[in-house]
Amino acid sequence: MISPATFHVITTELVVGSFAMAGLCFLLHALCRYELIKSKNMVSITDNVAHFALLFGIIATPFAIFSGISSSPGSGFSTPILVNKMFLSMTGFGLAAAALISRWKMGNTILAEKKSMLVQTFSGMAASGLMLLTASAGGSFTRGESLLDIFSLPYDMIILMPITISTILLISGLASTTAVLWKILGKSTV
Amino acid sequence: MFRRVRILFVVVILLSISSFTQANPGGVGDGVFDMQCGGACHGDSSLNQTSSAFISVQIEGSPYLGQPISISTVISGSQLTYSGDLGVFLLTDTTGHSDTPADAQWEILSDSNGGTNNYLEGKLLSGEDNFSASWTIKPTVLTTTTFYVSIHHGGDDTPYFGVSSGLQVEVLPIPDNLARLSPDFTPQTTRPLGEETFVSIATEDVTSVEIEWKVEGSSSTTATANSLGDNMWEFIAPASNQPSIIQWRAILEGEGPSQTTPWFNLVAQEPPFEVDQTAVYIQSFALFIFVFGLALSVQLKLSKGEKTEKQWEQTDQVVQENFPTEAPPLPGGQLPPGWTMEQWQWYGHEYLEELEEGAQ
Numbered sequence: 001m002i003s004p005a006t007f008h009v010i011t012t013e014l015v016v017g018s019f020a021m022a023g024l025c026f027l028l029h030a031l032c033r034y035e036l037i038k039s040k041n042m043v044s045i046t047d048n049v050a051h052f053a054l055l056f057g058i059i060a061t062p063f064a065i066f067s068g069i070s071s072s073p074g075s076g077f078s079t080p081i082l083v084n085k086m087f088l089s090m091t092g093f094g095l096a097a098a099a100l101i102s103r104w105k106m107g108n109t110i111l112a113e114k115k116s117m118l119v120q121t122f123s124g125m126a127a128s129g130l131m132l133l134t135a136s137a138g139g140s141f142t143r144g145e146s147l148l149d150i151f152s153l154p155y156d157m158i159i160l161m162p163i164t165i166s167t168i169l170l171i172s173g174l175a176s177t178t179a180v181l182w183k184i185l186g187k188s189t190v
Numbered sequence: 191m192f193r194r195v196r197i198l199f200v201v202v203i204l205l206s207i208s209s210f211t212q213a214n215p216g217g218v219g220d221g222v223f224d225m226q227c228g229g230a231c232h233g234d235s236s237l238n239q240t241s242s243a244f245i246s247v248q249i250e251g252s253p254y255l256g257q258p259i260s261i262s263t264v265i266s267g268s269q270l271t272y273s274g275d276l277g278v279f280l281l282t283d284t285t286g287h288s289d290t291p292a293d294a295q296w297e298i299l300s301d302s303n304g305g306t307n308n309y310l311e312g313k314l315l316s317g318e319d320n321f322s323a324s325w326t327i328k329p330t331v332l333t334t335t336t337f338y339v340s341i342h343h344g345g346d347d348t349p350y351f352g353v354s355s356g357l358q359v360e361v362l363p364i365p366d367n368l369a370r371l372s373p374d375f376t377p378q379t380t381r382p383l384g385e386e387t388f389v390s391i392a393t394e395d396v397t398s399v400e401i402e403w404k405v406e407g408s409s410s411t412t413a414t415a416n417s418l419g420d421n422m423w424e425f426i427a428p429a430s431n432q433p434s435i436i437q438w439r440a441i442l443e444g445e446g447p448s449q450t451t452p453w454f455n456l457v458a459q460e461p462p463f464e465v466d467q468t469a470v471y472i473q474s475f476a477l478f479i480f481v482f483g484l485a486l487s488v489q490l491k492l493s494k495g496e497k498t499e500k501q502w503e504q505t506d507q508v509v510q511e512n513f514p515t516e517a518p519p520l521p522g523g524q525l526p527p528g529w530t531m532e533q534w535q536w537y538g539h540e541y542l543e544e545l546e547e548g549a550q
Contacts, residue, residue: 062201077465078219086474094478098485106493116492123485160465166473173480180486 004070011064018057023128025050092130099123241352243267251452256373260452266320277342304457367446403438430458
């Protein structure tokens with residue numbers, strides 16, 4: 001049986017690798033659609049690779065989060081960096097899941113129109129960016145340095161909302177998610 | 191459907207394995223715990239191996255009722271260097287439950303980590319093979335107690351456990367006129383960085399107080415405490431700009447026998463980071479679900495799926511374009527039996543043709 005710390009390293013490597021691949025493919029897809037890269041094959045290749053990489057990253061993310069909590073020293077959130085990691089990874093996870101479900105349930109139509117294609121690629125790239133930020137915060141926590149240190153990111157500051165505001169946000173999110181899923185599942189292309 | 195439930199079940203089990211059946215190699219932080227983990231170290235105590243570490247325990251001070259004594263321990267051994275992390279318990283028996291000093295009517299005034307816990311966590315520094323910890327405790331009743339120091343540490347993928355031999359302490363009644371600390375005295379254990387600290391001492395039957403203090407690993411300095419009147423005394427601990435520990439003790443003089451207190455620890459440290467974990471979890475999940483719902487809503491609004499669907503749905507248009515403008519003449523001025531007018535408009539001409547063919 002491996003320790004949570006080792007398990008966390010394995011899963012975070014899977015998450016970071018998958019999301020980096022997905023983010024790159026979303027970027028290439030947008031460039032192809034705007035004909036900055038002229039290749040018809042690339043359009044479908046980047047679409048497929050981006051979404052499959054996103055799926056793989058999404059599967060690995062909960063394992064990374066839970067093993068990270070298990071392996072952190074002390075009682076879980078002993079430093080602001082760990083709190084920021086939790087916020088960043090959960091936001092990235094939400095964006096990634098939304099991008100994947102949109103593509104799965106709405107089919108090619110979301111990539112046919114430029115506006116929805118832009119939203120899709122933005123969601124995918126933002127999810128990737130947030131996951132890479134999470135990894136950078138992890139590097140700062142364990143090694144005291146990371147590649148993104150050049151931006152002097154304020155990992156030591158946290159924006160913690162009162163529980164009431166969080167609960168309102170949670171309820172409104174649940175309501176909108178339920179409504180949207182209700183509609184999407186009613187017109188699935190699969 | 192059943193297949194999806196099975197997959198979900200497997201995922202949940204795998205998630206649970208990583209979080210609930212593993213030890214906590216990173217530790218759980220200082221706290222008040224019974225022996226054999228008490229949730230502090232390993233998930234299953236039957237997995238423990240006996241540690242080869244050597245545990246020495248020393249008691250300093252006279253065990254008078256309500257007066258503090260100090261218990262210090264040094265844990266050494268090469269096996270400790272495998273993991274570096276170490277958990278140390280101060281216990282009053284080895285049964286595994288109800289064995290904290292509080293259970294034996296002893297109060298912990300301070301510990302070497304700047305808290306008031308019987309379980310301390312520490313890390314062996316690189317190149318060292320021993321670890322020290324200490325507690326200042328006082329008895330609240332006349333009793334005889336046996337103290338033990340127990341350790342937990344990792345190494346070779348195996349949890350190790352060790353316990354010292356017992357050290358018996360008999361609490362004595364306070365002699366007449368003994369120069370002593372007040373039973374209500376609780377030493378300050380922590381202080382912020384970069385500030386001088388005024389340390390107050392409450393005493394009984396004391397006429398003068400000398401303070402001996404030292405920074406860990408250096409020689410001690412002596413100073414006279416200022417009287418604040420009413421058996422209260424005060425001395426100034428110099429500011430520390432780095433996290434460090436000052437150890438101090440008081441030499442109490444009075445009309446009766448004089449007494450030297452045990453060493454007290456005054457830890458200079460950054461204020462510990464504290465956060466409401468429930469608020470963090472709720473906000474994390476709220477961010478997830480809100481962003482998820484928002485992104486899906488935007489996509490749904492922008493999606494052309496509905497319009498595409500309508501392009502293929504042309505039944506109304508076809509019906510309108512082919513709707514017959516005039517109905518054929520009715521045979522004999524009335525509808526054939528069983529026909530409606532709408533049916534006659536669409537298919538009446540076929541009926542008339544069949545009728546003509548039958549007549550021929």
